[in-house]
Structure formats: C-alpha cells, structure tokens
Amino acid sequence: MKNELSTNLVLKVYEHIIQHGQEYDIGKQLDGVNAFSDPDGYTIYLKGSGVLLRFGFHNTYHFEYDKESQKHDFMRKLQQIAEAVDA
Incomplete structure (x- = not known):
C-alpha cells in the first residue's frame, strides 16, 4: 500500500495550529483546519473541508470524507499551512 x-x-501542521491557532470548541483552528487530540495525546486529529484525519500511534492514519474533492481541498490546506511554517 502506497503511503500517501x-x-x-x-x-508540522498540527503543532503550528496548536501553537498559533484560535481557540475552538475542541482544540484550535487556523486557516480552516481544526487540530485537536484525544485525552491521552496518542491520537491527533485534523479536520476541515469535510474531512477528518485521525493520526495515531506508529504513524497510522485514517481519512473520513464523502467526496475525493474534499480530500483534495483538505490536503491543499495542509500543504499551504506547512509552506507558511517553512517560509
């Protein structure tokens, strides 16, 4: 299976949002992406554009979305945030 x-x-995106994002219902929000974790901190979540990304122990992850276009938009947002961190 290809690691996408x-x-x-x-x-990088999670840490940047947690450090620089606005308080949200759960976690923080920046540029349309929410970042939060479960209570033990082993699983982190990024949510936006109709997508939920669950990223956990041993670098396992799972996407939840209805349309491929949502995932594409979400990944574009993550890349833009990462590029802003590197700038």
Missing part, C-alpha cells in the same frame, strides 16, 4: 501522507507534514 507524510508524517512530517501532519505533525
């Missing part, structure tokens, strides 16, 4: 998601990208 970079661990570095997910962790």
Whole structure:
C-alpha cells in the first residue's frame, strides 16, 4: 500500500495550529483546519473541508470524507499551512 501522507507534514501542521491557532470548541483552528487530540495525546486529529484525519500511534492514519474533492481541498490546506511554517 502506497503511503500517501507524510508524517512530517501532519505533525508540522498540527503543532503550528496548536501553537498559533484560535481557540475552538475542541482544540484550535487556523486557516480552516481544526487540530485537536484525544485525552491521552496518542491520537491527533485534523479536520476541515469535510474531512477528518485521525493520526495515531506508529504513524497510522485514517481519512473520513464523502467526496475525493474534499480530500483534495483538505490536503491543499495542509500543504499551504506547512509552506507558511517553512517560509
């Protein structure tokens, strides 16, 4: 199975949102992406554009979405946030 998601990208975006995002119902929000974790901190979540990304122990992950276009938009947002971190 091809690994379509970079661990570095997910962790970079998550940390940036947690550090610089606005308080939200759960976690923080930045540029249309919400970041939060479960109570033990072993699983982190990124949510936006109708997509929920669950990223857990041993770099396992799972996407939930209805349309491929939602996932595409979500990944574009993650990349834009990561590029802003690197700038």
